[in-house]
Amino acid sequence: MKSFILKRLLISIPILIGITIIIFFMLNVVPxxxxxxxxxxxxxxxxVARVRAQMHLDDPxxxxxxxxxxxxxxxxxxxxxxxxxxxxxxxxxxFPNTLLLALWAAxxxxxxxxxxxxxxxxxxxxxxxNLFMGFSLLGVSMPIFWSALLFQWCFAVRLGWLPVAGFAxxxxxxxxxxxxxxxxxxxxxxxxxxxxxxxxxxxxxxxxRAKGLHELPVIFGHALKNALLPVVTVMAxxxxxxxxxxxxxxxxxxxxxxxRIAVNAIQxxxxxxxxxxxxxxxxxxxxxxLAADILYAFIDPRIKVS
Amino acid sequence: xxxxxxxxxxxxxNGWSAVLMSTALILAGLCGLGAAAAEKVLTMAYNExxxxxxxxMNTNDYMIPLNVYDRLIECVTTAPGKSALVPGLATKxxxxxxxxxxxxxxxxxxxxxxxxxxxxxxxxxxxxRMLDPATKALNTDxxxxxxxxxxxxxxxxxxxxxxxxxDKYTVQITLENAFVPFLAIMASPQASILxxxxxxxxxxxxxxxxxxxxxxxxxxxxxxxxxxHHILVANPRYWRGRPxxxxxxxxxxxxxxxxxxxxxxxxxxxxxxxxxxxxxPYFTASPKWGKQIVSGPRAGIYxxxxxxxxxxxxxxxxxKAFQMAVDRRLILEKMFYNQGQLEQGILPVGxxxxxxxxxxxxxxxxxxxxxxxxxxxxxxxxxxxxxIAGKGPQWQKMGEIVQAMVMKAGFRVKLTQMDxxxxxxxxxxxxLPMYSNVWSADFNDPDNFFYTFFGPKGTVxxxxxxxxxxxxxxxxxxxxETNPAKRAKLYNGLEKKLxxxxxxxxxxxxMKHLYVVQPKVKKFVVPWNGxxxxxxxxxxxx
Numbered sequence: 067m068k069s070f071i072l073k074r075l076l077i078s079i080p081i082l083i084g085i086t087i088i089i090f091f092m093l094n095v096v097p098x099x100x101x102x103x104x105x106x107x108x109x110x111x112x113x114v115a116r117v118r119a120q121m122h123l124d125d126p127x128x129x130x131x132x133x134x135x136x137x138x139x140x141x142x143x144x145x146x147x148x149x150x151x152x153x154x155x156x157x158x159x160x161f162p163n164t165l166l167l168a169l170w171a172a173x174x175x176x177x178x179x180x181x182x183x184x185x186x187x188x189x190x191x192x193x194x195x196n197l198f199m200g201f202s203l204l205g206v207s208m209p210i211f212w213s214a215l216l217f218q219w220c221f222a223v224r225l226g227w228l229p230v231a232g233f234a235x236x237x238x239x240x241x242x243x244x245x246x247x248x249x250x251x252x253x254x255x256x257x258x259x260x261x262x263x264x265x266x267x268x269x270x271x272x273x274x275r276a277k278g279l280h281e282l283p284v285i286f287g288h289a290l291k292n293a294l295l296p297v298v299t300v301m302a303x304x305x306x307x308x309x310x311x312x313x314x315x316x317x318x319x320x321x322x323x324x325x326r327i328a329v330n331a332i333q334x335x336x337x338x339x340x341x342x343x344x345x346x347x348x349x350x351x352x353x354x355x356l357a358a359d360i361l362y363a364f365i366d367p368r369i370k371v372s
Numbered sequence: 373x374x375x376x377x378x379x380x381x382x383x384x385x386n387g388w389s390a391v392l393m394s395t396a397l398i399l400a401g402l403c404g405l406g407a408a409a410a411e412k413v414l415t416m417a418y419n420e421x422x423x424x425x426x427x428x429m430n431t432n433d434y435m436i437p438l439n440v441y442d443r444l445i446e447c448v449t450t451a452p453g454k455s456a457l458v459p460g461l462a463t464k465x466x467x468x469x470x471x472x473x474x475x476x477x478x479x480x481x482x483x484x485x486x487x488x489x490x491x492x493x494x495x496x497x498x499x500x501r502m503l504d505p506a507t508k509a510l511n512t513d514x515x516x517x518x519x520x521x522x523x524x525x526x527x528x529x530x531x532x533x534x535x536x537x538x539d540k541y542t543v544q545i546t547l548e549n550a551f552v553p554f555l556a557i558m559a560s561p562q563a564s565i566l567x568x569x570x571x572x573x574x575x576x577x578x579x580x581x582x583x584x585x586x587x588x589x590x591x592x593x594x595x596x597x598x599x600x601h602h603i604l605v606a607n608p609r610y611w612r613g614r615p616x617x618x619x620x621x622x623x624x625x626x627x628x629x630x631x632x633x634x635x636x637x638x639x640x641x642x643x644x645x646x647x648x649x650x651x652x653p654y655f656t657a658s659p660k661w662g663k664q665i666v667s668g669p670r671a672g673i674y675x676x677x678x679x680x681x682x683x684x685x686x687x688x689x690x691x692k693a694f695q696m697a698v699d700r701r702l703i704l705e706k707m708f709y710n711q712g713q714l715e716q717g718i719l720p721v722g723x724x725x726x727x728x729x730x731x732x733x734x735x736x737x738x739x740x741x742x743x744x745x746x747x748x749x750x751x752x753x754x755x756x757x758x759x760i761a762g763k764g765p766q767w768q769k770m771g772e773i774v775q776a777m778v779m780k781a782g783f784r785v786k787l788t789q790m791d792x793x794x795x796x797x798x799x800x801x802x803x804l805p806m807y808s809n810v811w812s813a814d815f816n817d818p819d820n821f822f823y824t825f826f827g828p829k830g831t832v833x834x835x836x837x838x839x840x841x842x843x844x845x846x847x848x849x850x851x852x853e854t855n856p857a858k859r860a861k862l863y864n865g866l867e868k869k870l871x872x873x874x875x876x877x878x879x880x881x882x883m884k885h886l887y888v889v890q891p892k893v894k895k896f897v898v899p900w901n902g903x904x905x906x907x908x909x910x911x912x913x914x
Binding site: 097100111148149150189215229232 | 421423424429431432450507508510512513516524525576580597598599600601623624625626627629630633636637639664762791794796797798799800809811814829832833834857
């Protein structure tokens with residue numbers, strides 16, 4: 067297992083370097099000047115030229131890239147052009163908010179998705195099945211920004227039950243977690259349903275029923291164990307996805323997380339900050355996938371990591 | 373309440389302690405709630421995180437500087453759209469006969485928020501810091517005409533020779549040449565005064581957090597959570613008296629729809645309609661909000677730029693034809709709900725030197741077509757209008773309306789959406805095609821409009837390319853002309869030349885700035901220049 071993990075981590079190094087190269091050179095190809103952008107309407111060509119030189123923005127791209135890479139190897143992701151603060155601390159300060167949001171969204175997705183999937187499979191083609199599957203389809207297909215606006219209008223503006231936006235306590239997490247987790251809940255519900263239906267057709271389930279077992283022990287004691295294997299893998303990958311993909315939710319609900327930092331960095335052509343944010347989120351996705359693989363090996367004894 | 377503390381007591385097996393502790397904490401919480409209820413809090417929203425509270429490093433976000441710092445002179449709103457320069461940290465000042473030497477006498481006993489007294493040394497330090505190349509300041513334009521500024525910025529001098537501390541409370545600023553707008557510039561937020569003792573040790577870290585921000589202003593920064601909010605609290609020792617508002621909360625809300633919902637849910641107290649122009653009819657028609665609208669004129673002008681380096685706009689007849697092909701009245705009425713007035717020149721209403729008699733630009737597509745034909749384009753011309761993607765739907769919509777309008781005169785417009793960084797980088801190079809924009813006064817002087825757009829560097833950096841040495845000479849003359857009547861005449865003549873003879877841009881309109889405020893907010897006045905950033909010292913919370 068140790069060598070498996072080590073191997074996977076080593077493979078991720080070229081991936082990370084590749085990501086930094088792509089981001090760095092893409093940002094250099096597209097037109098844009100961070101200093102001109104900082105000054106916007108109050109542009110002064112003399113000031114732009116002076117500050118660009120002071121920020122080493124006129125150095126060749128390759129030198130700037132290796133300067134960044136050298137710093138990153140020492141844990142220093144540089145300084146944000148716009149905010150003039152160390153990128154590492156900006157990301158680490160924002161990450162707990164993203165993590166909290168992603169975990170609550172994942173919990174919502176699991177708490178709703180798994181029971182809904184089971185119920186839909188057990189009562190297939192019934193009204194509850196149609197309702198749950200309709201709900202999950204809505205979650206999967208509705209864009210987050212739209213569901214977010216609907217939730218805000220309904221639960222905050224009309225009913226006044228929850229705050230519209232912000233991140234200052236448990237009440238503020240409810241709506242964004244539901245909005246972000248809804249799509250994942252839909253995927254989990256549909257996967258649980260189809261996986262459970264497939265398992266229920268197996269011979270050992272028929273044998274259990276023939277032995278006179280009641281339906282509930284058959285489902286929870288025999289079928290669910292195997293049916294949840296693919297679901298658990300998806301769940302682990304989803305957490306990484308939620309961590310890296312909360313950009314829209316963070317923007318609409320005004321959550322000061324890593325996703326919002328990345329969006330602001332793109333808009334401000336803040337290369338060090340964007341590189342740092344992308345690198346950080348890439349690491350999260352790689353670790354999430356690795357965790358899913360390891361988890362799978364633990365859950366299913368038939369699978370060996372070797 | 374601290375749940376960790378309670379569970380700690382429980383773990384220790386002391387149930388009564390937990391109960392007592394809970395009760396005490398609940399009571400403390402209730403007391404806190406009582407205090408919070410009495411507190412006068414004003415909450416607003418920004419649409420962008422300010423990069424720093426250091427106004428020397430920031431050319432866009434002035435809400436914090438206008439409330440945390442003071443300036444030698446202040447520009448106050450005396451009536452809607454009207455302003456006056458009044459003493460601020462300087463009680464009086466003198467100007468030498470040649471208009472080059474300014475002597476400011478400082479107010480005695482003014483304290484910075486760290487307890488230090490304001491002295492002439494702080495003023496000299498503040499302005500020298502701006503010009504010191506080590507600061508990497510972005511706002512050097514407001515001081516680069518001070519004697520010795522160029523040498524200081526080039527790193528050739530250890531200090532700026534034109535800045536002198538005559539005694540503890542007297543500062544002398546010598547300029548290279550007479551510069552009439554100087555006093556007005558001293559009232560701009562960029563000219564806010566810092567405390568040397570507090571600022572110098574922080575170096576480049578100044579203004580990045582609440583703890584590293586210090587001014588003499590009515591509010592002090594208490595909390596700054598990046599991408600989330602800023603909390604400013606009343607300065608009890610403010611020299612004009614403690615503000616009535618105890619706490620000023622500024623939330624960073626990038627999404628305008630979220631901002632509107634925050635307002636309707638009562639979570640913010642002021643809604644800036646500039647962030648969502650399409651909501652104006654909703655608010656004005658609403659029985660709940662209609663009476664809560666506060667509006668004021670804006671010393672700002674909407675315009676369409678014309679780049680003379682891009683054919684066919686190198687021909688003045690084409691430029692004039694375009695001016696005539698846009699039905700500005702219709703756009704103002706239908707798109708901006710008639711919340712403003714048509715403008716005919718460079719200066720909008722409210723700015724010193726505004727000329728109500730500036731010749732009117734007529735809407736005449738037939739005549740525009742004739743002009744195009746005379747210029748050698750009888751079959752019309754192809755052209756491009758650039759907009760910033762995501763800047764706000766009104767800009768794209770206005771482009772679409774203009775596209776349809778000018779087609780009658782023979783202009784076939786291609787609308788190009790650009791990302792903001794590419795837009796500003798291309799514009800800086802002088803290569804941006806036509807674009808629409810708004811410019812609001814930084815300080816109340818015609819120079820802030822004329823020189824910004826048509827000075828030798830500005831005309832290229834803003835992609836006008838009106839490379840006319842006679843205009844540059846007139847602009848320099850305007851900067852040094854100390855006789856107000858002669859100066860007004862000079863700018864009026866220049867305005868006619870630029871708009872009527874040279875057709876350098878299409879003046880559109882100046883718009884009112886509308887805010888919707890919660891009923892508890894009283895005495896809120898839209899600032900004279902119509903900015904979204906303003907001092908809130910005079911506002912009241914009921």
